[in-house]
Amino acid sequence: MQVIEKPQLEFWFEFGSNYSYLSVMRIEAAAREHQVDIVWKPFLLGPIFKELGWESAPFVQQKEKGAYVWRDMERQAAKYGLPFRRPSTFPRVAVLPMRVAVHGAGEPWIGAFCREVMLQNFFHDIDVNREDNVRRALERAHADPDAVLAAATGEENKLRLRRQTEEARRRGIFGAPTFFAGDEMFWGNDRLEDALEWAAGRRAHA
């Protein structure tokens, strides 16, 4: 028996991030097409922005850019055929579902769970940090909410999310989504396809 290993792409994302929404919704289908395995790497953007000396996402602090980003999101979502509604709260705190995602990163339900949380935030416009909403997302992803929530809110797993956020900082991540193919970093939903091609070894390396 031979085990064929597919190339991997690390996917660093945060449920509060609007451009992460587009990538979370697209990445599994795109990765299948490129025959690449996704390694899910949730991390907290808040502490990263704080360490970089920013209060929040750069565009939140800058009126012109902020107005543009929401129009861009409408157009991009339409382009990809994704539902979208501008959240009434932005950026939303998402620590609880992030803890679940860190815990479930290697589970078969991770992709479906992440898409459910993202739809809650960027389409249904509800509080993704509330336990009942996280529970519903887990149910829809065919995970066991009780078992998963118990493990996700344990001290060990809380520490894992903190450590993963520190790792993001160490590796020079300054926004989300970010993709790593080995040491090669790609930033932004606009680079998802480039990152997958790089991981798959199909792009002539610059």
Next chain:
Amino acid sequence: MQVIEKPQLEFWFEFGSNYSYLSVMRIEAAAREHQVDIVWKPFLLGPIFKELGWESAPFVQQKEKGAYVWRDMERQAAKYGLPFRRPSTFPRVAVLPMRVAVHGAGEPWIGAFCREVMLQNFFHDIDVNREDNVRRALERAHADPDAVLAAATGEENKLRLRRQTEEARRRGIFGAPTFFAGDEMFWGNDRLEDALEWAAGRRAHA
């Protein structure tokens, strides 16, 4: 005789801007493909950044993002088949060639001239603001250097560049390249194709 008017896309750019480099090199071929006419709109980024409260391009001021951007440029240039060398001076002052571009925006040589200036900056790594270099770019674009430089450096034309920069600010431009299809604004080289499709009316409007 019937004059068929093609749809138009405004192209706001600055010779000092690295992502404008990618769009300047690509836009004429892409516009032909989409059967869209380009309206060349050079403007000065410096005063815009200053009014937004930034010293320079956001990524110049932020180490992590800065390191990323140059790697991204190498990969993007390779993807589009464009030559690229990181400029030893960045961002370069480009007031003289910008004045020429404002003056020549409606001329048949505008595209070729802009590509020459951009190659000087982002491949040959030379001072694009020096008159001899501007002169060489005009020659290669088959324009008349003496006549063009005389007109470009006249008071009236200097004022046109200032006014165009003020217009950029009024319309909410915060970076380059920026494209306008009517009132619809698209920011960044990554949106060039979307902007052309929008202008051509081929994209379902969100």
